Amino acid sequence: MAKLFSVQLENDEFHKKLGGGIPSGTLALIKGEHGSGKSAICQRIVFGLLKNDVTVTYISTQLTTLDFIKQMSSLGYDVVKSIVRRKLLFIPVYPLLQEPKQRRDYSKKLMGAKELFENDVIVIDSFTTLVKYDIDPESVVSLMGFFKRIVALDKAVILTGTNEIDEDLMNEIESACSMVAETSIRKFGTDLKNVMVIKKYNLAVGQYSKQIAFRVEPKIGLVVEIAAVA
Numbered sequence: 001m002a003k004l005f006s007v008q009l010e011n012d013e014f015h016k017k018l019g020g021g022i023p024s025g026t027l028a029l030i031k032g033e034h035g036s037g038k039s040a041i042c043q044r045i046v047f048g049l050l051k052n053d054v055t056v057t058y059i060s061t062q063l064t065t066l067d068f069i070k071q072m073s074s075l076g077y078d079v080v081k082s083i084v085r086r087k088l089l090f091i092p093v094y095p096l097l098q099e100p101k102q103r104r105d106y107s108k109k110l111m112g113a114k115e116l117f118e119n120d121v122i123v124i125d126s127f128t129t130l131v132k133y134d135i136d137p138e139s140v141v142s143l144m145g146f147f148k149r150i151v152a153l154d155k156a157v158i159l160t161g162t163n164e165i166d167e168d169l170m171n172e173i174e175s176a177c178s179m180v181a182e183t184s185i186r187k188f189g190t191d192l193k194n195v196m197v198i199k200k201y202n203l204a205v206g207q208y209s210k211q212i213a214f215r216v217e218p219k220i221g222l223v224v225e226i227a228a229v230a
Contacts, residue, residue, distance in 0.1 A: 002026075003154055004205055005121055007048030013224050014044060019201070019208035022049070022121065026156040026203050027147050029127075029173055030196070032183030037194040037214065038160040040075075041183065042125050044222040045158065047077040050087055055119035057089040061129040064092045075221040089119060093130060106130050107139045111146045121156045128161035128170075140169050144176035151178075178202040188213070193225060 002023035008015040015021055022028070022045065030038050039062065049056050060068060068090055072079045082088040093106075110130075116122065124130060131143070147157045159177075161170065174180050180200040185192050196212045213225035 002203055002205060005049055005054045005156060006052040007045050009048050009051060012048075012222075014212075014214075014222060015048060017209040017212045017224060019204040019206035021052075022156050022158070023203040023205050024120075024154040024156055025151050026158075026179050027144075027151050027177045028156070028158045028179035028181070029161060029177045030158065030181045030183060031161045031170070031174075033162060033185075036183040036185055037196065037216070038183050039125055040194070040214075040216045040222055041181075041196060042123050042158060042160060043072060043075065043077060046088070046121075046123060047072065047075075047079065047221070049121055050079065050082045053087075054121055055087050055089075056082075057091065057116050057119045057122045059091045059093060059116065059122070059124045059130070061093045061126050065090055068092070074218055075216065076219045077221055089116070091116065105134060107134050107143055111143065117150050117155070117157075119155075121158065122150070123158045123160075125160045126162065127159035128165045132165050135165055135169055137169070137172070140172050144173065148176065174200075179204075 002025050004021045004023055006015065006021040007018065008021070030041055032038050046056050046058055063071060069080060079088055083090060151157055179202065181196050181198045183194065183196045186195050193213045194215060196214065198208060198210050201208060215223050215225060217223050
């Protein structure tokens with residue numbers, strides 16, 4: 001039976017919406033347009049994991065280390081101690097992505113950097129941004145096979161993505177994942193709400209919600225909305 005990586009926080013029901021947490025062996029994809037809440041979901045998951053003594057590697061294509069610490073702090077998610085104690089390994093790829101010449105070797109570099117995959121859970125936000133210049137049918141098969149070998153070692157890998165890569169390649173990634181969720185912004189009455197729809201969750205060990213409406217509050221973080229979204 002899969003080991004469950006708990007993401008439970010006090011006074012927060014988000015873990016229940018995920019069936020208790022993230023099962024080991026999970027290869028997850030959270031996809032959606034920019035600004036739809038993918039990173040907020042990942043950051044909430046990461047903070048919950050750390051609070052439950054789960055080690056995490058977070059690879060970011062959007063934030064420097066200082067930006068990440070400030071972003072997490074603004075949500076009430078203090079991760080400084082976790083970084084100092086090496087419970088959280090944060091890898092900023094953002095500076096490299098801004099080079100005048102776009103690099104085309106990130107797929108190989110990922111598979112060659114074994115130290116990035118030593119922790120219990122690995123988050124790559126955004127995976128599609130990282131590999132969009134060197135992803136092709138051959139490399140996507142190699143990458144997904146590599147991730148599956150990683151999660152077979154009682155680990156979990158969480159990827160985020162947008163439509164910046166070919167649709168067929170995205171479909172290939174989805175089919176390889178045991179969990180697929182999609183974030184969006186929907187109108188509910190006069191309000192706009194962030195929504196995550198879980199389209200596939202093969203390894204769930206508990207009952208989970210297929211649709212999760214949420215908002216992000218300063219110093220509070222991710223807040224699950226009680227009202228259903230039509």
